[in-house]
Amino acid sequence: METPKVTVERIREFLRHGKRFDGRKLDEFRDLTIETGVSGKAEGSARVKLGDTEVLVGVKMDLAAPYPDSPDKGNLMVTAELLPMSSGRFESGPPSIESIELARILDRMVRESKFIELEKLCIKEGEKVWNIFIDIYSINADGNLLDAAGIGVIAALKTARIPKYDEEEERVVYGEWTKDKIPVKKDTPLSITFHKIGDHIVVDPTQEEEDASETRVTIGSCSGVISSMQKGDHFALSVEEMDSIIDLSEKAWKTLHAKLEKALK
Amino acid sequence: MTFKRPDGRKIDETREMKAKVGVIKNADGSAMFSFGDTVAIAAVYGPKKMHPAHLVNLERGTLRYNYNMLSFSVSERIRPGPSRRSQEISKISQWALEPVVMVDKFPGDVIDVHVNIIQANASTRCAGINAAALALAHAGIPMKDIVSSVSIGKLDKNLVVDVSKAEEDWEEGEGATDIPITMTSDGKITHMQLDGKIEGKQLKEAIKMAKKACKEIYEVQKKALKESLEEEK
Numbered sequence: 342m343e344t345p346k347v348t349v350e351r352i353r354e355f356l357r358h359g360k361r362f363d364g365r366k367l368d369e370f371r372d373l374t375i376e377t378g379v380s381g382k383a384e385g386s387a388r389v390k391l392g393d394t395e396v397l398v399g400v401k402m403d404l405a406a407p408y409p410d411s412p413d414k415g416n417l418m419v420t421a422e423l424l425p426m427s428s429g430r431f432e433s434g435p436p437s438i439e440s441i442e443l444a445r446i447l448d449r450m451v452r453e454s455k456f457i458e459l460e461k462l463c464i465k466e467g468e469k470v471w472n473i474f475i476d477i478y479s480i481n482a483d484g485n486l487l488d489a490a491g492i493g494v495i496a497a498l499k500t501a502r503i504p505k506y507d508e509e510e511e512r513v514v515y516g517e518w519t520k521d522k523i524p525v526k527k528d529t530p531l532s533i534t535f536h537k538i539g540d541h542i543v544v545d546p547t548q549e550e551e552d553a554s555e556t557r558v559t560i561g562s563c564s565g566v567i568s569s570m571q572k573g574d575h576f577a578l579s580v581e582e583m584d585s586i587i588d589l590s591e592k593a594w595k596t597l598h599a600k601l602e603k604a605l606k
Numbered sequence: 607m608t609f610k611r612p613d614g615r616k617i618d619e620t621r622e623m624k625a626k627v628g629v630i631k632n633a634d635g636s637a638m639f640s641f642g643d644t645v646a647i648a649a650v651y652g653p654k655k656m657h658p659a660h661l662v663n664l665e666r667g668t669l670r671y672n673y674n675m676l677s678f679s680v681s682e683r684i685r686p687g688p689s690r691r692s693q694e695i696s697k698i699s700q701w702a703l704e705p706v707v708m709v710d711k712f713p714g715d716v717i718d719v720h721v722n723i724i725q726a727n728a729s730t731r732c733a734g735i736n737a738a739a740l741a742l743a744h745a746g747i748p749m750k751d752i753v754s755s756v757s758i759g760k761l762d763k764n765l766v767v768d769v770s771k772a773e774e775d776w777e778e779g780e781g782a783t784d785i786p787i788t789m790t791s792d793g794k795i796t797h798m799q800l801d802g803k804i805e806g807k808q809l810k811e812a813i814k815m816a817k818k819a820c821k822e823i824y825e826v827q828k829k830a831l832k833e834s835l836e837e838e839k
Contacts, residue, residue: 409682436690438693438694438697441690441693441694442694442697444690445690445691445694449801453801453802453803454803558798565805565806566803566804566805567800567803567804567805567806567809568800568801568802568803568804569800569801569802570785570798570799570800571698571798571799571800572701572795572796572797572798572799573698573701574701575700575701575704575705575796576705577705577790577794577795577796578794578795578796579793579794579795580793580794580795580813580814580817582795583795583798583813584810584813587806587809587810588806590806591806
């Protein structure tokens with residue numbers, strides 16, 4: 342279950358020669374496939390496979406009172422569950438800090454980039470707005486759940502339809518949809534995580550590589566504009582290393598964005 | 607034209623900083639740190655036996671950080687107890703400190719760091735980390751270095767140091783971007799987060815500003831530690 346130390350050493354040794362076990366370049370992602378509409382009950386949903394890592398993301402909507410500080414905007418709630426079925430490392434029980442952090446990083450990726458036009462999801466100011474729930478489940482964890490889940494969030498949102506709303510009865514008619522999609526921007530934000538292994542920065546680590554990683558920086562960005570960021574794990578980075586990660590983020594977004602577009606076709 | 611901040615500070619000026627070591631008698635180490643109205647207190651207990659037993663790490667000790675905001679520390683009362691936000695900040699703050707705390711010196715044991723925000727006017731996680739670093743040093747925990755934390759803000763297009771609530775809620779132009787950063791005294795980054803909108807070039811500028819501000823904070827921390835030693839004499 343845990344990656345043996347000897348494997349971690351080998352991963353580092355390989356990287357010193359610019360190589361990874363699976364032959365990828367340091368800035369290369371694994372194969373990406375996306376299937377949308379995996380649940381007919383959801384407003385939007387997606388299954389994302391990034392190499393052997395697999396996640397399911399679903400979007401559901403209902404009506405609620407707006408938050409006091411945004412009376413004319415829809416609400417957004419992102420949660421994640423790291424299912425015990427997806428790895429021997431996960432246990433059932435209350436949400437782990439890993440799942441809370443993952444959900445909150447992706448919440449900010451969506452929110453801070455203003456990808457969803459939440460102001461268009463107001464029914465009656467101060468009283469009634471749409472709630473958007475984005476729920477993430479890990480199905481098979483082989484590293485980089487964070488980026489796979491981020492792709493799933495975007496794919497599910499892009500394909501989500503707004504359910505019918507019965508104005509007289511003031512309730513949602515579940516199972517029937519309008520022709521309207523959840524209003525999202527054309528520019529697609531993506532969340533990309535950079536891992537430091539030895540003196541090297543890699544993207545999209547497998548589980549073994551993730552275990553060899555000393556620290557990570559997740560950057561939510563779109564066409565060179567960074568809107569969210571989080572450094573995780575307990576090793577320090579020099580300013581030069583952080584600067585180079587910031588520099589890498591723009592190209593990485595282009596690479597992953599192209600993969601996303603292709604996978605969604 | 608230079609940018610005018612709501613409270614008239616210079617762009618690279620923190621609010622008035624206060625630091626005091628030894629504010630909670632029962633604790634093994636404790637400290638208060640404030641940026642203006644944002645006041646954090648930290649208490650350290652340990653190293654002590656890890657409980658529950660399944661969390662014991664025999665290879666190295668454990669640093670456990672608990673960040674909490676008092677219910678009345680903000681205008682609109684917050685529900686007491688841990689939230690998703692506070693749990694994430696606890697983890698991030700733990701990571702911010704771990705590179706300098708020599709946890710390998712006490713395998714199997716735990717050091718508990720409790721941080722409470724008494725009064726909040728933004729930058730609470732940074733004030734908390736600054737107080738926690740002092741409390742750890744005060745407790746005599748072996749450390750390679752101390753860390754200092756500050757938030758850099760981007761208000762419209764302007765970078766500023768030590769973001770206040772009024773600045774955090776900035777709406778004009780490009781709005782507000784909040785970038786809390788924690789660094790060691792030799793300038794390594796142990797924590798960094800970002801919410802908002804910024805391009806890479808300016809973000810690198812922000813890191814430079816943080817480095818300068820962290821040096822100032824470090825001096826304030828060092829002074830507080832020295833003062834506590836003199837009092838004990």
